[in-house]
Amino acid sequence: MRYLLRRGLWTVVALLGVSVVIFLLVHFIPGTIVDILGGGEGQLSPEQRTAVMHEFGLDRPLPVQYAYWLGSMARGNFGWSFRSGQPVGQLLVSRLPITIELAVLSVAGVAGVGIPLGILASVSGSLRVKTAVQVIGLLGLSLPNFWIAVLLIIAASYLFHWLPALIYVPPWTQPWVNLQQMFLPVLSLALGLAAVVVRMTRSSMLEVLGQEYVKVAQAKGVTRAGVLLRHALRNALIPIITVLGLQMGYLLGGVVITEQIFGLPGLGWMLLNGVYQRDYPVVQATVMLFALTFIVVNLAVDLAYTYLDPRIRYQ
Amino acid sequence: MARSDSDARERVSRRTFLGGGLALGGLAALETLGRGWRPAPAWAAGTPKRGGTLVAAQEVDPVSLDPHTNSNFSALQGYEHIYESLTMYDQKMNVVPCLAQRWEITNGGKTYTFHLRPNVKFHNGQPVTADDVKYSIDRVLDPKTASPWISWLSAIKETKVVDPLTVQMNLDAPYPDLLGSFAGLRASGIMPRGFAERENLKIKAIGTGPFKLVEYAPQDHITYARNGDYWNQPLPYLDGMTFKILTEENARLAALRAGQIQYAALSAQGAAQLQNASGITVMKSPNAWVSLHYINVSKKPLDDARVRRALRMAVDTGEVIQKAAYGAAVPSGPIPTGYGDWSLDPRTLPYLKADVDGAKKLLAEAGYPNGGFTVEMSCSPQYPEFVASTLVVQESLRRLNVTANVVQMEWGAFVAAHNRELQTGGKEGGVIFASANTFRPGPDGYIYPYFSSKGTLNDGGYRNPRLDPLMVEARAISNHDQRRSLYVQIQRTLLEDSPNWWWYAKYNIEALSTKLQGYAQSFTGRRIFLKTAWLSG
Numbered sequence: 050m051r052y053l054l055r056r057g058l059w060t061v062v063a064l065l066g067v068s069v070v071i072f073l074l075v076h077f078i079p080g081t082i083v084d085i086l087g088g089g090e091g092q093l094s095p096e097q098r099t100a101v102m103h104e105f106g107l108d109r110p111l112p113v114q115y116a117y118w119l120g121s122m123a124r125g126n127f128g129w130s131f132r133s134g135q136p137v138g139q140l141l142v143s144r145l146p147i148t149i150e151l152a153v154l155s156v157a158g159v160a161g162v163g164i165p166l167g168i169l170a171s172v173s174g175s176l177r178v179k180t181a182v183q184v185i186g187l188l189g190l191s192l193p194n195f196w197i198a199v200l201l202i203i204a205a206s207y208l209f210h211w212l213p214a215l216i217y218v219p220p221w222t223q224p225w226v227n228l229q230q231m232f233l234p235v236l237s238l239a240l241g242l243a244a245v246v247v248r249m250t251r252s253s254m255l256e257v258l259g260q261e262y263v264k265v266a267q268a269k270g271v272t273r274a275g276v277l278l279r280h281a282l283r284n285a286l287i288p289i290i291t292v293l294g295l296q297m298g299y300l301l302g303g304v305v306i307t308e309q310i311f312g313l314p315g316l317g318w319m320l321l322n323g324v325y326q327r328d329y330p331v332v333q334a335t336v337m338l339f340a341l342t343f344i345v346v347n348l349a350v351d352l353a354y355t356y357l358d359p360r361i362r363y364q
Numbered sequence: 365m366a367r368s369d370s371d372a373r374e375r376v377s378r379r380t381f382l383g384g385g386l387a388l389g390g391l392a393a394l395e396t397l398g399r400g401w402r403p404a405p406a407w408a409a410g411t412p413k414r415g416g417t418l419v420a421a422q423e424v425d426p427v428s429l430d431p432h433t434n435s436n437f438s439a440l441q442g443y444e445h446i447y448e449s450l451t452m453y454d455q456k457m458n459v460v461p462c463l464a465q466r467w468e469i470t471n472g473g474k475t476y477t478f479h480l481r482p483n484v485k486f487h488n489g490q491p492v493t494a495d496d497v498k499y500s501i502d503r504v505l506d507p508k509t510a511s512p513w514i515s516w517l518s519a520i521k522e523t524k525v526v527d528p529l530t531v532q533m534n535l536d537a538p539y540p541d542l543l544g545s546f547a548g549l550r551a552s553g554i555m556p557r558g559f560a561e562r563e564n565l566k567i568k569a570i571g572t573g574p575f576k577l578v579e580y581a582p583q584d585h586i587t588y589a590r591n592g593d594y595w596n597q598p599l600p601y602l603d604g605m606t607f608k609i610l611t612e613e614n615a616r617l618a619a620l621r622a623g624q625i626q627y628a629a630l631s632a633q634g635a636a637q638l639q640n641a642s643g644i645t646v647m648k649s650p651n652a653w654v655s656l657h658y659i660n661v662s663k664k665p666l667d668d669a670r671v672r673r674a675l676r677m678a679v680d681t682g683e684v685i686q687k688a689a690y691g692a693a694v695p696s697g698p699i700p701t702g703y704g705d706w707s708l709d710p711r712t713l714p715y716l717k718a719d720v721d722g723a724k725k726l727l728a729e730a731g732y733p734n735g736g737f738t739v740e741m742s743c744s745p746q747y748p749e750f751v752a753s754t755l756v757v758q759e760s761l762r763r764l765n766v767t768a769n770v771v772q773m774e775w776g777a778f779v780a781a782h783n784r785e786l787q788t789g790g791k792e793g794g795v796i797f798a799s800a801n802t803f804r805p806g807p808d809g810y811i812y813p814y815f816s817s818k819g820t821l822n823d824g825g826y827r828n829p830r831l832d833p834l835m836v837e838a839r840a841i842s843n844h845d846q847r848r849s850l851y852v853q854i855q856r857t858l859l860e861d862s863p864n865w866w867w868y869a870k871y872n873i874e875a876l877s878t879k880l881q882g883y884a885q886s887f888t889g890r891r892i893f894l895k896t897a898w899l900s901g
Binding site for chain 1: 419425427428434435436507508510511512514564566567581582583584585606608609610611612614615618619621622625774775776777779780781783787820
């Protein structure tokens with residue numbers, strides 16, 4: 050319990066740090082919403098520019114803007130998008146499910162496929178199997194996920210004459226259609242991630258399988274499966290789960306490009322557009338949300354350790 | 365005799381082909397693109413029929429549907445089906461009546477009296493009156509609205525309601541492009557009085573157009589439904605339209621091939637992939653998009669017209685068209701080729717072929733016999749064609765022993781830098797900027813703001829005392845032929861002086877399912893004529 054309280058405190062500190070960094074970063078990008086509104090061709094007169102800056106509060110000193118933003122966030126008000134005028138909180142809530150679904154399905158896919166493949170590679174005697182897994186791993190690591198994404202679109206439409214429905218539907222409305230829409234994006238995200246997990250699983254399993262307690266289990270007469278799953282895997286999982294937790298960061302980044310390519314209206318694409326449009330409230334709030342998610346996921350990973358390894362206990 | 369729709373288009377195309385569209389570069393380009401091209405056909409064979417929902421691809425998210433405050437073209441693409449103005453364009457780029465049935469221009473061109481079409485209703489059933497027109501125009505001209513296109517209407521000093529169907533506008537000086545400013549729809553959409561104060565115009569829209577807004581889900585899709593009470597019956601034929609936002613061109617191509625969408629705008633490379641696709645027609649025609657480089661003429665040695673001209677002479681326009689537009693463009697001067705009869709015949713443009721010797725001589729005359737200086741060129745990789753044209757220039761300038769430093773920046777940063785250059789009179793921000801001019805309501809929009817001593821978009825303070833009075837005169841004359849000869853003279857002088865480097869007018873390339881009929885391309889690059897289109901089969 051004290052452990053959770055301490056982690057909670059550190060979370061707040063970390064989030065504060067993130068807020069300062071993102072606030073400064075976003076304000077130091079050259080160009081403001083005024084330039085975007087004027088565009089390359091239309092032009093705003095000096096009076097118009099001043100009016101717009103004032104409307105968005107950008108003419109106040111930076112510390113004042115920061116304090117105001119922080120205070121609003123604490124009260125649950127995330128501001129309004131400079132571009133669409135919609136409340137940012139509402140935007141976050143409407144887009145979060147899509148990105149979460151993408152990330153969760155990817156992790157599930159990776160775990161469901163990558164871990165068994167890694168186990169296979171660690172116990173298999175066949176050179177072909179081991180090489181195949183290594184090659185797949187290498188390809189997954191080397192090929193950029195946006196390239197894989199485009200290849201998948203082309204392959205699906207040219208070779209299989211199949212494309213999912215264009216307009217996004219949430220999973221609670223039409224689950225089957227939604228899964229179809231998620232299939233290709235998840236695949237493109239998962240391939241890169243799987244490579245890391247496969248290699249991690251394989252090396253972790255190899256290390257664990259060489260341990261004495263595994264030999265004891267085998268001597269006791271535990272079945273092959275039992276040895277693998279109950280004794281070896283549970284111990285091998287610790288580094289794997291660490292990697293998966295860290296990969297959430299990668300996933301959140303990969304999600305931006307994947308969403309854009311497949312036209313999924315998620316958080317990642319909203320963030321990207323927000324940066325292009327210099328839409329400060331949107332960018333700041335989304336990054337804070339990503340940071341929070343990352344911290345929470347890693348907390349979950351740390352708590353998972355206690356389940357996997359009883360020796361680990363937090364004070 | 366049996367005629368397929370594509371044959372009909374081909375036959376019509378040769379006749380309606382806009383004069384000046386064929387040029388050296390253009391011809392070569394057509395050959396390399398292979399399968400014949402189809403410029404905006406007037407009508408396809410077949411009878412229009414009601415019904416059906418068009419599923420189409422939108423290339424860039426509109427971001428906001430406010431018809432007065434958006435500078436991005438994608439916003440116009442989003443709201444152009446919903447809002448209308450006093451005038452509109454027909455397929456030949458003539459300004460024709462829309463919400464205004466007729467008008468009188470009096471007082472030496474300074475007073476416009478518009479008689480509104482009776483019984484036109486907004487999408488919410490409210491009738492259109494002169495009050496709504498006054499409200500909309502006033503909103504655009506209000507500095508607090510911060511409309512980037514205010515200069516299109518700023519000639520209007522006062523808008524008066526004469527009676528419920530008559531509006532009078534008083535200008536401070538004659539401005540013949542005013543009618544085109546309404547038709548251009550950048551900041552002229554008519555909305556119900558008080559609408560902007562009641563609703564968030566970025567996501568809600570009420571206009572008089574052929575289609576009503578059903579839903580705009582940012583970054584996902586926009587859906588429209590037929591306006592059953594549209595004043596221009598029997599249009600539109602389509603029951604509705606859904607535009608799915610697909611920024612990735614491969615996704616658009618895949619969806620076209622799979623028959624999931626019946627319309628998409630493509631680049632030249634994308635269209636080339638559809639060469640053997642069945643059930644899909646690709647239409648191409650010149651478009652109001654002049655690719656160019658703005659030059660900050662306050663920076664030495666670019667303040668000398670001979671230097672600017674020499675550098676331009678060293679670059680082959682055909683090469684730029686090949687590398688930047690993949691051949692899908694025609695050479696252009698300041699006014700884009702194909703804009704009625706305002707633009708110069710591309711075959712008569714200077715600099716079509718590189719003339720390195722002439723350039724070297726000119727540089728020597730200007731005091732740089734062996735080149736030996738550096739210029740900075742800015743561009744943004746978000747528009748690969750601008751990067752390509754800039755790199756071609758860089759390569760060509762090497763032959764003159766002139767170094768070009770190419771600086772690539774993200775588009776927002778690029779715009780900010782260019783704005784800084786404009787605001788500081790050229791002291792900071794950059795030297796040469798790769799960009800494009802899109803549609804303007806008349807020839808004046810391509811000339812006066814950029815090159816007049818009072819122009820607000822004048823890079824580095826370009827002054828040509830000979831041209832200044834001509835530009836002022838040309839923007840006020842209503843006699844078409846006199847105006848035209850003035851603009852010919854102005855353009856020729858500008859091409860010699862080279863305060864900008866103009867390259868080409870790009871083709872607007874649109875791919876349609878053969879099921880979609882009755883569509884015609886518009887020189888404005890907009891999808892104006894979806895209102896005359898129907899789905900067959």
